[in-house]
Amino acid sequence: MTTATLQAEPQPVARVARTYLNERTTIASWLLTTDHKRIALLYMVSITLFFLIGGAAATLMRLELLTPQGDLVASDTYNKLFTIHGVVMVWFFLIPSIPTVLGNFLLPMMIGARDVAFPKINLASWYLFMGGGAFAVFSILSGGVDTGWTFYTPYSSTYANGHVIAMATGIFIAGFGSIATGLNFIVTTHKMRAPGMTWMKLPLFVWSLYTTSIILVLATPVLAITLALMALERAFGVGIFNPSLGGDPLLFQHLFWFYSHPAVYIMILPGMGVVSELITCFARKKIFGYQFVAAASVAIAVLGFLVWGHHMFVSSQSIYAGMIFSVLSFMVAIPSAIKVFNWTATLYKGSISFHTPMLYALGFIGLFTIGGLTGLFLASLAVDVHVHDTYFVIAHFHYIMVGGMVMAYLGALHFWWPKITGRMYPEWLAKLAALSIFAGFNLTFFPQFILGYLGMPRRYHVYAPEFQVLNVLSTAGASILALGYFLPLGYLLWSWKYGKIAGPNPWRATGLEWTTPSPPPKDNFDTTPIVTEGPYEYDPRATEAELRAAHA
Amino acid sequence: MRTFFNSLFPPQASNLAPKVDAIYFALLGLCGFVALLVCLAILFFCVRYRRGSGADRTPPKWRQRPFELAWTITPFFIFLGLFFWAAEVFFGMSRPPRNATEIYIVGKQWMWKIQHPDGRREINELHIPIGQPVKLIMTSEDVIHDFFIPGFRNKQDVVPGRYTTEWFTPTKAGSYHLFCAQYCGTNHSRMVGNIYVMEPAEHAKWLAGQPAPDSLIAAGERAFRNRGCSGCHAPNAAIRAPLLDGIYGKQVPLSDSSLVTADDQYLRNSILLPNKQIAAGYEPIMPTFQGQIDEQELNAIIAYLKSLWEGDVR
């Protein structure tokens, strides 16, 4: 008899239960909270607002690109739009998304702790993030910046229009928020695990957060100093990157990508962790090759630091450097491939159900596979020469960032929504949203691969007329995608109040976070749990037997 | 059908294009195959092992390790193969043949200024004959640009303060897009132009229709005199400075006892930053010309210095 997955009847949560939500309700109790769960919600609200800003910029860009002649907005405005889109989406949505919302909420619970190691630093990280956000918003409201999110010198330091320094300051400050989060997660994972929670029993989501945090801590300071040098050059005209002042523009690119390539893995590793949780739960299977999936996260984090030069194959760096970076870029694809194969193998002989989180997880695997494989085109030197800085690159990284990370974020949000709020989201509406996001996404970005190989460069406000058909397709897809994003915004808010009561473990998932009530009490656990089992003790045969018994 | 294909695929108009496209299609085949395999496997498992399907779910007997090793090692070797292939083509892309025509390109916000070796200048347009290799020697007056010709499958950043090169042999007559691919400011998307590849006869006819210009070398020689370079770098000069006849391509000993090859970049640096690398045996007395000499004049002087080379003058 396998009782591991059999669970007592979901008990209706008593109205009077003390949860982290209703313990105190003043505004000050939220703004001064050190509870990791409340901080997660603060982050959730903030990054949603930033997502709307970044999304609005993207909407205007896509509308503009409906016609080749650039008649909706002026060139300068268009350049500011894609800069806003890039900066806001990268630093104020994608990088914080899963780590600060779901990571903050779940990491302590998943390892059986009452909170992160440094709750005050955790709160400080949110204020740093918001402080940085305030600078960024100020920079946008007072006219924007037209450097592109990459801030290439000498353009950014000498020629660019707008409040470049304010924008850089915003990113600089928000960066320290990221560092604080990373530091907290590393120490929490090392020192706060419940008795019996060995490294090899950690949920894969924790592994992915841990590796992400290492990147955050080691890469972000380099970005901070790079942007500071750029801003100082702009402010005081002292040469460091500008060749007419004796500087070297390539040094900026090296420093920038030393951060920004690992940052790509900051943006995808947490998503991979989420998918490992979702696939196992909805296939009722132990993950295939736990150690390999965990080790792949570490390998990605390490190799991710060694491939920055693949952004610079045509920048005039030495061709031999290019070759080394190329071969390492191929190597970093291997751990990603390992993950995809292991997820697929996990489905084998599972008992698969298709709730919304699972749809997002399956969508993630498909889109991430395409995004990852097109990365091989970019790692191949000769091909990259042609597609570098074209829409091929745009399509590639949107498949990773949006098709990967945003899908994973939404999947995670649906999966843990009952834990966060104690309520279920409306399933059919959620499925509709998931499907329209998947369809809209592909229609938006697949044509851009073709556009890129045809040679349409990125950051083009006006473009050659023969590119119009594919651009129209892309904009059409974007409108479906936008609708898909608004649906969850509506029904999740609705369900917070009116959703069905979820009970502590609606998915019958393993994992310590499901052993506490939903929403959890302030200290997560009444008594510190003692861990004796691995993270994914699912049994598909038991699920099937149960199902048959229910129908008999 | 053909036009449909043309709307999805750029023209193949240089010697590099077929090589790059070959890798592209190989990757497309390989990646398409893998993506299809993963998607089909997922679909198959999702249907067969959907909850309540009644399929057999006895845990399999085989071990996991061989699978893991297989899908770690197989990609490793495939990737290594792809790397060598693409790197080999890339290596060829960065090694121009010796008989290539050298054309100087100067990028500035937001136009391309082009200087042919015979002194003709063009803006945002480049007329070249079919079958003749072309080497572009490029620099920028302000920010980083990028000289991108999709039909030729070639691009290269154009960086201020240094020379970068790019080469190709056009193989098909026609007009091809020239794009600036590195974001360079407000009118980045208007920093575009056309490359006209012509049959040699057509090209000759076009040339004949152009006013005969002063050759780049002659312009360089004039600049060399007017700027006072010849006052020191001459056999009978009062001030001791190295003679520049035949300097191009030579190994020059420096004061810190290292050797440097006198290429375009070295000549450029010697004019703009004379104190960076000092030729052994000479005082560092040369004044800098940074900020006094524009890129096009600099190109002319370098073309002139190269013409003093005893080897085959390119």
Place this chain on the structure above:
Amino acid sequence: MPEIALAPVEHQFENAEQQREAATMGMWVFLATEALFFGGMFLGYTAYRTYYPEAFAEASRHTLVAFGSINTAVLLISSTVMAFAVRAARMNRRGLLSILLLVTASLGTAFLVIKGFEYAREISEGLLPGPKFHIETSDPVHAEMFFYLYWLMTGVHALHVTIGVALIGFFALRAWLFDAFRDHDTPIDLLGLYWHFVDVVWVFLFPLIYLAGRHS
């Protein structure tokens, strides 16, 4: 036998031991971040010194090595005193602890004062990059770059020293007034780590800045 006042354990920790380990590890991770932060500047410095060795050597000869050397000594001594302070905290010698911390903080302040005089001299000699920058070398453009990096790196370092002095002073006062560290010496330990790190950064900065052009 003095009474044992147990360190307060925050609610997220099981016991004082866990709290201590977490705090120590947190400080090490923070220092790793800091190392990378300075690392970016060191990398920039190294790249340009490789490009323009002559200019950097010449510019380096214009730095005020006497000030730099005295400051190196001051910081090294302060680090030593800090090490004794950590020891005093461990032995619960409250009075000794506050005195040693005060000495450390004073040495840190002395460093800043000396640095201030050095900066003032350099400004008067025209070595502050900007429109008034003036230097007699063969390659003033890259000499200015050297001084730009010099001001940036020493400035950021001085900021770290200032933060360190403030924290050490605060803890010296706390030890003197409240006796808060009996059996709870972790903060002093971590303060020591931080202070040694600031010291080590200077140990790297000193030869890079002052000695680059003086070996011949």
